[in-house]
Amino acid sequence: MPRHDEIDTAPPATVPGEATSHPPHVPDLPAPRLARVILTAALISYLSVTVLNLVGTDLPAPSLLTSLVCLILIFALQLRHSGASVRRAPVRHRALTLGAQALLTYLPIAVFHSQWGAMAGFLAGSLLLLLPGRWAWPAYGFVGLTMLVPPTLDGLSLVETVYLAQSTLLTGLVVYGLTRMAELVQALHDTRSQLAGLAVARERLRFARDLHDLLGYSLSAITLKSELIHRLIPVQPRRAMEEVSEVLSISRQSLADVRAVSSGLRSMSLEPEMRSAQSVLEAADVEVRLEIRLGPLGQEVDSVLAAVLREAVTNVLRHSRAGTCVLTAVQEEGRVRLSVSNDGVDPSYRDQSPHSGRGLGNLRARLRSTHGTLTVTRGLGGTFELVAEAPAQPPRRLAAPDDAGLGAQEPAA
Structure with missing residues (x-):
């Protein structure tokens, strides 16, 4: 049994x-690609400032060419450090790329002095992005303090010395902030796509559950009524006709309920x-x-x-x-x-x-x-x-x- x-x-x-949840609409939300373009444009702008500073000096051609090569390498490393995938890379790999960026930042200072100082801002931003919080901010501040040394050795004024250190810290914050903004925009777009998929899945489940509730009962009732009619036809045809009317009523109600389920209005x-x-x-x-x-x-x-x-x-x-x-x-x-x-x-x-x-x-x-x-x-x-x-x-x-x-x-x- x-x-x-x-x-x-x-x-x-x-x-x-119950209304089906839909992902919220956020007007004027930038696309992830646009956020990455803004980040890249900002990095190129900072890089251009250093190029203009170097071109404005009387450097020999070999030194200028070497500086451009170093700038391209720093730019490539910074693009990598500003990508989301690098934070999932092994610690050894991140330490290697950070070490390479630090060498490309500090070694040219021995030749180009204060003219190269803007590149320290990229290093400060990379430290904020890749190091744990308890190490990132002290390392970021240390990079800013080191930029007090080149202008002092060059005999620049106190205002220019402070300006170089402050601009290094500001560049680091801009690199860090724009990178995080691009990641947040990407995460928001991914979340909205997931919410849209969940809303569709939820509506399918609602439809399936309501059909189960409706048709399980209605079909069972129709089956039982039909069996009863089959038994009654030879002996009680009048009552069998009454039961047929009930079957028709149940069938019509089931049809109306199924239509209501499809529009989510059933009660x-x-x-x-x-x-x-x-x-x-x-x-x-x-x-x-x-x-x-x-x-x-x-x-x-x-x-x-x-x-x-x-x-x-x-x-x-x-x-x-x-x-x-x-x-x-x-x-x-x-x-x-x-x-x-x-x-x-x-x-x-x-x-x-x-x-x-x-x-x-x-x-x-x-x-x-x-x-x-x-x-x-x-x-x-x-x-x-x-x-x-x-x-x-x-x-x-x-x-x-x-x-x-x-x-x-x-x-x-």
Whole structure:
């Protein structure tokens, strides 16, 4: 004999009527490529200042050519240090490239003196980018202090000496800031793409879950009604015609619900679903005891509890041979309690089908979104009870429901 329900791992559920999250729109957000272009243009501008300083001196051609080669090498190293991949490189590799940049920064100072000082700003920026925080800022400040030495040896004024050290520190901050800006822009674009993909996936899951809730119940009801009609036609044709009318009504409602699901506008009401469940169960020769004491319910709670009822009744029809089923919906002290209990459950049965139901896992997640709970208990003699409780008017939700823990297995029914 089948078990009452097979509970499986289920993906996060959305609530009927809940809006699907979409990535926020940020106007005038620069593209990642533009951010990299801005960074490269700034590096070229600083490099050009040093070239103009060197060209304005009376350096011999071999020295000038050597300086240009060194500048190109520093520029290439700086581009690499400003890339996101270098921070994932091994420590040994980063130490090697930083050491090469330090040599290309300080050795030419012996020849070009203060005219080469602007290149120390690139080194200061690279130190901020590649070193750990506790080492980066002291090293950055040390590079700025070393730039007090060349102008002092050249006999420049105090103002010019301080200017060179200050411009070195400023260049380092600009290189560091623009590099980080480019990385943040890239991360933001990547995040928006991921959010768009998640929104699409979430909408697909909503559609699949709602179809499960709708068609599982409706098709079970249509099957049972059709079997009843088949038995009634030879002996009670008039009642068979009445049952055909009910089948047509269920089919039309299912079609309307499926269309509503596709637009995300579906909503259900608990009390009419209780009456419908009673009719379906009685058609399956199940004795039904019904108790309804409800006041005004929030639309979201009403829809979720109606979905819980549908899933519970579907499980009674599919997974048990119930003779009696008790349906209770009671509202007291601001909370509503839905209970579905039945007999005829085989406690030893375990459905091994790969298509066994995921319904209660979905419904547990839906109830969490309304601050509700879902419990299932199996009693003696093959009895089974499902109880759902929720506030009649839940507080306004500020965020999507927490879907953590949905992968946990439920106790077998």
